[in-house]
Amino acid sequence: MAMTGIERIGNILQRKPVDRIGLYEHFWGDTCRKWTDEGHLREGESLEDHFGFDLSECGAFNMVADLDFTPEVVEETEETQLIRDGNGALLRRHKLHDATPEHVDFTVRERTVWEEFAKPRLVADRRRINFEAYRAARDAARAHERFFFWAGVNVFELMSYLCGHEYMLMGMAVDPDWIKDMVSTYSRLNVDLMEILFAEEGAPEGVWFYDDLGFKQRPFISPDMYREIIQPGHKRTFDYAKSRGLPVVLHSCGFVAPLIPGMLEAGIDGLQVIEVKAGMDLLQLHKDFGDRLSFIGGTDVRVLYSNDRDRIEAELCGKIPVVKEGYGYVLHTDHSVPDQVEYASYRYFVDRGLELGQY
Amino acid sequence: MSELLEQIATCIERGKVNAASPYPPDMRGQEGADELVKKAIEQGVPAGDILSQAMIVGMGRIGKKFSNNEVFVPDVLMAAKAMQAGMNHLRPFFDSGEAVHKGTFIIGTVQGDLHDIGKNLVAMVMEGGGFKVIDLGVDVSAEKFAQAVKDNPGASVGLSALLTTTMVNMEKTVKLLKEQAPDTKVVVGGAPLTQEFANKIGADAYSPDPQGALDYLTAAVS
Numbered sequence: 179m180a181m182t183g184i185e186r187i188g189n190i191l192q193r194k195p196v197d198r199i200g201l202y203e204h205f206w207g208d209t210c211r212k213w214t215d216e217g218h219l220r221e222g223e224s225l226e227d228h229f230g231f232d233l234s235e236c237g238a239f240n241m242v243a244d245l246d247f248t249p250e251v252v253e254e255t256e257e258t259q260l261i262r263d264g265n266g267a268l269l270r271r272h273k274l275h276d277a278t279p280e281h282v283d284f285t286v287r288e289r290t291v292w293e294e295f296a297k298p299r300l301v302a303d304r305r306r307i308n309f310e311a312y313r314a315a316r317d318a319a320r321a322h323e324r325f326f327f328w329a330g331v332n333v334f335e336l337m338s339y340l341c342g343h344e345y346m347l348m349g350m351a352v353d354p355d356w357i358k359d360m361v362s363t364y365s366r367l368n369v370d371l372m373e374i375l376f377a378e379e380g381a382p383e384g385v386w387f388y389d390d391l392g393f394k395q396r397p398f399i400s401p402d403m404y405r406e407i408i409q410p411g412h413k414r415t416f417d418y419a420k421s422r423g424l425p426v427v428l429h430s431c432g433f434v435a436p437l438i439p440g441m442l443e444a445g446i447d448g449l450q451v452i453e454v455k456a457g458m459d460l461l462q463l464h465k466d467f468g469d470r471l472s473f474i475g476g477t478d479v480r481v482l483y484s485n486d487r488d489r490i491e492a493e494l495c496g497k498i499p500v501v502k503e504g505y506g507y508v509l510h511t512d513h514s515v516p517d518q519v520e521y522a523s524y525r526y527f528v529d530r531g532l533e534l535g536q537y
Numbered sequence: 538m539s540e541l542l543e544q545i546a547t548c549i550e551r552g553k554v555n556a557a558s559p560y561p562p563d564m565r566g567q568e569g570a571d572e573l574v575k576k577a578i579e580q581g582v583p584a585g586d587i588l589s590q591a592m593i594v595g596m597g598r599i600g601k602k603f604s605n606n607e608v609f610v611p612d613v614l615m616a617a618k619a620m621q622a623g624m625n626h627l628r629p630f631f632d633s634g635e636a637v638h639k640g641t642f643i644i645g646t647v648q649g650d651l652h653d654i655g656k657n658l659v660a661m662v663m664e665g666g667g668f669k670v671i672d673l674g675v676d677v678s679a680e681k682f683a684q685a686v687k688d689n690p691g692a693s694v695g696l697s698a699l700l701t702t703t704m705v706n707m708e709k710t711v712k713l714l715k716e717q718a719p720d721t722k723v724v725v726g727g728a729p730l731t732q733e734f735a736n737k738i739g740a741d742a743y744s745p746d747p748q749g750a751l752d753y754l755t756a757a758v759s
Contacts, residue, residue, distance in 0.1 A: 347611040352560045
């Protein structure tokens with residue numbers, strides 16, 4: 179008898195026997211719209227239901243500094259909006275498609291403004307929690323027996339939203355104690371909010387953090403700097419999850435292989451997304467860490483948008499039989515599926531991937 | 538004289554901006570690029586020598602270390618900040634022609650793509666490598682790149698893309714630039730890019746890191 183998503187992902191994150199590898203995916207919003215317009219998905223049908231994913235996640239926290247600030251549009255063109263948000267950050271967002279916003283300017287550039295503007299506001303407040311969204315997502319997951327993750331953003335990325343990568347990274351060099359204070363504040367806030375949410379609504383099956391620490395072919399920071407500045411924040415949030423018996427998955431874009439030993443020390447059970455185009459090598463990572471770490475991702479999305487079935491077949495056959503060994507793998511591309519990927523290509527990727535991933 | 542130039546190169550390599558900066562900790566209290574470049578000018582060292590024998594040397598060292606994964610992004614940002622502190626003193630000499638750039642480098646993130654940190658790092662290293670940098674920002678149309686080349690004849694161009702969804706706009710930009718000014722050197726980079734893709738779209742070079750772009754264009758313009 180087939181395992182449920184809850185059973186399967188629970189075992190995969192402990193590298194215990196399962197019936198097949200897991201299945202999950204992220205998509206750019208344009209992809210779902212296109213496939214729906216083409217008639218492959220019913221109007222309003224979720225990709226999770228359509229493809230039968232084994233897990234789902236729900237982000238339910240608002241971590242912006244000033245909760246009372248209403249984001250204001252400072253400038254607007256046909257394609258973009260320049261918005262000032264409650265972090266005091268000026269971000270340019272694309273209106274026509276999904277993309278990470280451009281970091282234009284930041285109010286918090288150094289310690290004094292952090293201490294006066296942001297830090298006093300970054301405290302637990304029920305308004306930061308979307309209880310209803312969490313409840314609805316958890317109930318939907320339970321109805322389909324999917325493993326349900328609470329999802330949130332961890333310290334590196336939260337700091338980048340507040341002061342941008344450049345000020346944050348220079349701050350790590352010039353005033354590391356300021357950055358450590360931000361790490362401590364944000365990690366405590368995450369834990370405080372999880373405590374409130376889980377006490378009131380019940381715990382999820384697992385905890386999933388987003389924290390993009392990688393660049394092309396290198397992490398933003400050295401392993402030593404990770405251990406000194408970021409790891410304490412990771413550890414505090416992961417320790418909280420572990421105290422509730424919840425496994426932890428960490429998402430990071432970019433090349434983060436040198437940081438994995440430090441991430442394992444902090445307590446991760448699974449790593450997602452294993453970005454091939456940034457230099458991450460799923461097969462090597464499985465060889466080096468597969469006994470201690472489960473992997474979600476690492477199949478090259480560029481192969482999918484070639485829409486070449488032979489290349490997709492080669493990508494799957496080259497990886498799945500190897501990484502399924504040890505029971506710690508969930509099929510997922512190395513980022514998000516863009517709308518250049520034809521529905522038939524993704525369908526083949528799922529069907530063939532799971533066929534190869536049977537035990 | 539050469540000792541002072543070496544001190545400047547070291548300050549830039551290590552990211553020592555000025556005497557007040559606490560970074561790097563082992564150079565706390567020492568003069569930085571700001572004070573030392575000013576001192577070199579006051580001692581009559583030609584601006585061109587300060588640029589080519591000290592500042593470009595220091596940026597080159599950090600760029601190579603970055604390529605070799607010996608240092609990380611914070612180190613490059615601090616080096617660029619030290620470079621900027623020194624360049625502030627040299628600016629009048631560029632205006633008078635006493636110091637000259639290796640060439641002009643126009644950079645931007647292609648249309649549809651708003652990512653900027655990779656592009657900014659390349660711009661910093663190119664400026665530190667002696668190029669005049671014109672940063673067109675993010676979400677730049679092919680036509681805007683073409684106009685910038687028209688306004689700056691002989692300039693080289695760097696195109697950045699982080700999203701797989703915007704790579705197609707890179708191809709369009711390269712095509713337009715090559716139609717308008719076939720001799721324009723175009724270097725491309727960004728997370729989803731490969732040498733194979735660069736070849737396919739007709740770019741002159743692909744570089745996975747800023748130093749590769751600088752090395753290629755330095756050789757191309759010399």
